[in-house]
Amino acid sequence: MTDMTLSHQPSPEAxxxxxxxxxxxxxxxxxxxxxxxxxxxxxxxxxxxxxxxEIAILGLLALSIDLVLGYAGxxxxxxxxxxxxGAYAAGLAAKHGxxxxxxxxxxxxLFIGGGFAALIGFLTSFLVLRGSDLTRLMVTLGVALIxxxxxxxxxxxxxxxxxxxGVLPSPVLGIxxxxxxxRTAFIYSMSVLFVLFVIARAIVKSxxxxxxxxxxxxxxxxxxxxxxxxxxxxxxxxxxxxxxGVAGALAAQTTQFASPDYVAFHRxxxxxxxxxxxxxxxxxxxxxxxxxxxxMQDVLGNITPQYWQFWLGxxxxxxxxxxxxxILGLLAxxxxRATRNGGAK
Amino acid sequence: xxxxxxxxxxxxxxxFILAVGLCVTLGLMNFINLAHGAFAMAGGYLTxxxxxxxxxxxxxxxxxxFIFAAVLGLLLERTLYRHLYDKTHLDQVLFSIGxxxxxxxxxxxxxxxxxxxxxxxxxxxxxxxxxxxxIGVYRLFVIVICSLLVxxxxxxxxxxxxxxxLRAAVDDGRVARGMGIDVTRIFAITFAxxxxxxxxxxxxxxxxxxxxxxxPLKYMIYFLIVISVGGTTTxxxxxxxxxxxxxxxxAGKYYVxxxxxxxxxxxxxxxxxxxxxxxFARGPAR
Numbered sequence: 001m002t003d004m005t006l007s008h009q010p011s012p013e014a015x016x017x018x019x020x021x022x023x024x025x026x027x028x029x030x031x032x033x034x035x036x037x038x039x040x041x042x043x044x045x046x047x048x049x050x051x052x053x054e055i056a057i058l059g060l061l062a063l064s065i066d067l068v069l070g071y072a073g074x075x076x077x078x079x080x081x082x083x084x085x086g087a088y089a090a091g092l093a094a095k096h097g098x099x100x101x102x103x104x105x106x107x108x109x110l111f112i113g114g115g116f117a118a119l120i121g122f123l124t125s126f127l128v129l130r131g132s133d134l135t136r137l138m139v140t141l142g143v144a145l146i147x148x149x150x151x152x153x154x155x156x157x158x159x160x161x162x163x164x165x166g167v168l169p170s171p172v173l174g175i176x177x178x179x180x181x182x183r184t185a186f187i188y189s190m191s192v193l194f195v196l197f198v199i200a201r202a203i204v205k206s207x208x209x210x211x212x213x214x215x216x217x218x219x220x221x222x223x224x225x226x227x228x229x230x231x232x233x234x235x236x237x238x239x240x241x242x243x244x245g246v247a248g249a250l251a252a253q254t255t256q257f258a259s260p261d262y263v264a265f266h267r268x269x270x271x272x273x274x275x276x277x278x279x280x281x282x283x284x285x286x287x288x289x290x291x292x293x294x295x296m297q298d299v300l301g302n303i304t305p306q307y308w309q310f311w312l313g314x315x316x317x318x319x320x321x322x323x324x325x326x327i328l329g330l331l332a333x334x335x336x337r338a339t340r341n342g343g344a345k
Numbered sequence: 346x347x348x349x350x351x352x353x354x355x356x357x358x359x360x361f362i363l364a365v366g367l368c369v370t371l372g373l374m375n376f377i378n379l380a381h382g383a384f385a386m387a388g389g390y391l392t393x394x395x396x397x398x399x400x401x402x403x404x405x406x407x408x409x410x411f412i413f414a415a416v417l418g419l420l421l422e423r424t425l426y427r428h429l430y431d432k433t434h435l436d437q438v439l440f441s442i443g444x445x446x447x448x449x450x451x452x453x454x455x456x457x458x459x460x461x462x463x464x465x466x467x468x469x470x471x472x473x474x475x476x477x478x479x480i481g482v483y484r485l486f487v488i489v490i491c492s493l494l495v496x497x498x499x500x501x502x503x504x505x506x507x508x509x510x511l512r513a514a515v516d517d518g519r520v521a522r523g524m525g526i527d528v529t530r531i532f533a534i535t536f537a538x539x540x541x542x543x544x545x546x547x548x549x550x551x552x553x554x555x556x557x558x559x560x561p562l563k564y565m566i567y568f569l570i571v572i573s574v575g576g577t578t579t580x581x582x583x584x585x586x587x588x589x590x591x592x593x594x595x596a597g598k599y600y601v602x603x604x605x606x607x608x609x610x611x612x613x614x615x616x617x618x619x620x621x622x623x624x625f626a627r628g629p630a631r
Contacts, residue, residue, distance in 0.1 A: 075435050127618055133434035134377055135617050138573055142614040145566065149607045265562065269442055276439055309453070313446030320440040321428060 050182035053189040062286025064243030070280035073216030078140030081147040084263030086113030086245030091252035113249025121241020164258040185254035279326030355484035357591020358491035363546035364568040366539020372577030380441040382561030383448035388544025414544020419537040453558040463551040
């Protein structure tokens, strides 16, 4: 009897839960402002468009790590592998399409890159289900090293250490060709980033996303309440790989080049650092981190490359020692303190 | 054939000396110190500087490198590392990567990005016949020194009071603490000795591996392989793993240069999946 009434009339708890879930997924003013400013950069910084599209791509890569690490708690040092797979898959497709056929269509290229990366991500996701943080770290690193090794050795396919030359994507949607000033590249990367960001936002705010955060909090208890932990982890790892693959495909298409540098260890490490700069577990952490990271790199790297690396390391050490949760974590902490003080008065 | 085997053993022993400190750090404090290679680099560059600039004899450089890296390790442990023992593995990884970046930048700034080559003393160059195979004198020297060190470490670990305390602390730190063993102090000493050994390994390595500022990143993965395959509970496990890795790496580069690295990484991933506690470790991982 009670079951019947429940199914017809949602309990007050269910109504409350629904309201909480919907409230979490509402767009805030700051969020809208962020994207308006991002779009306005096209007019505000017309000379920096290629840098900006690079930031968008790195932001997408950092977002992919955020999904895997920030939300599901899988420590990974190998996200660069999927970035590289995506870049090479899309690059090879564009190369063999030779700027005309359907294969070199950029949007199809994105799906090829993302799809390949997701496939490899799905297959290797079973390796990261077991074990401690250290094991996961080393397994993901190992997978990245194997991919790196394949890219370097399979010269007939990838061009080896010279990189993949002759990547010629056809115009976006058959209309906008990639120009020298990076206008198309910027709008294209930004649009892809925005679309994927909205999807990621929907994913993490959905019950599925909440279950991931529960797994991150305590896998044992989450399993005990009947959550298919392994299935969820496989799913998010595959999604994360897809995102990284799309980022790689974007990089290959906009720079018309793919090199083993894309799969190298420092690519994974850099992207992880961006996420940590910005704040893991916040959707905007990766985006904010990539903006700061790339701007810092541009400014400090212009003085001398070594300075940049030194300050990067120093910032990292400082972040870990003094600031938990990156910039967004810091802001959230301050806001919490402010509201608590306000409540006390 | 035998030459390759001996070269591989020399290389493997060197890897063991470089990595053994990391095994203890990981086993004792459950701390992932990716910056371990930076200590080895410190030892290596100190040797290069002392020999090229000051003309210090090579054999004096070896203990100097040990002491330098040990002091450096002790200082960093007391000031920075100890704040991170109770943090998450991710924080530890990021922290130590940050240290690696700083170390690389500093070395790059001071010495430039070029590979450094050291002129070994006359009596350590050349090749001799050993059991019918030709082997470099220097490699033989490395094998002898490292064997002595391994025997010494094993003796300290099994025969002395400090060794049994250390083993107790690694096996179960909380109980060891409860028994009145000063785990923090043991750890500081072990960290310093481990860093010192890495420095010594770096100094010894100047004759075999080339040094440039990317050294800590390049060899980090080798250290991690030694540990993951060897486990952290014994000293013989990492030792066997290091020898195996050394031989496999040298032989792989010689016979199948195209897929050598590929095989090593694949083996590492497989071992991690099938035996997370290490190939030679007994009992389940803690």
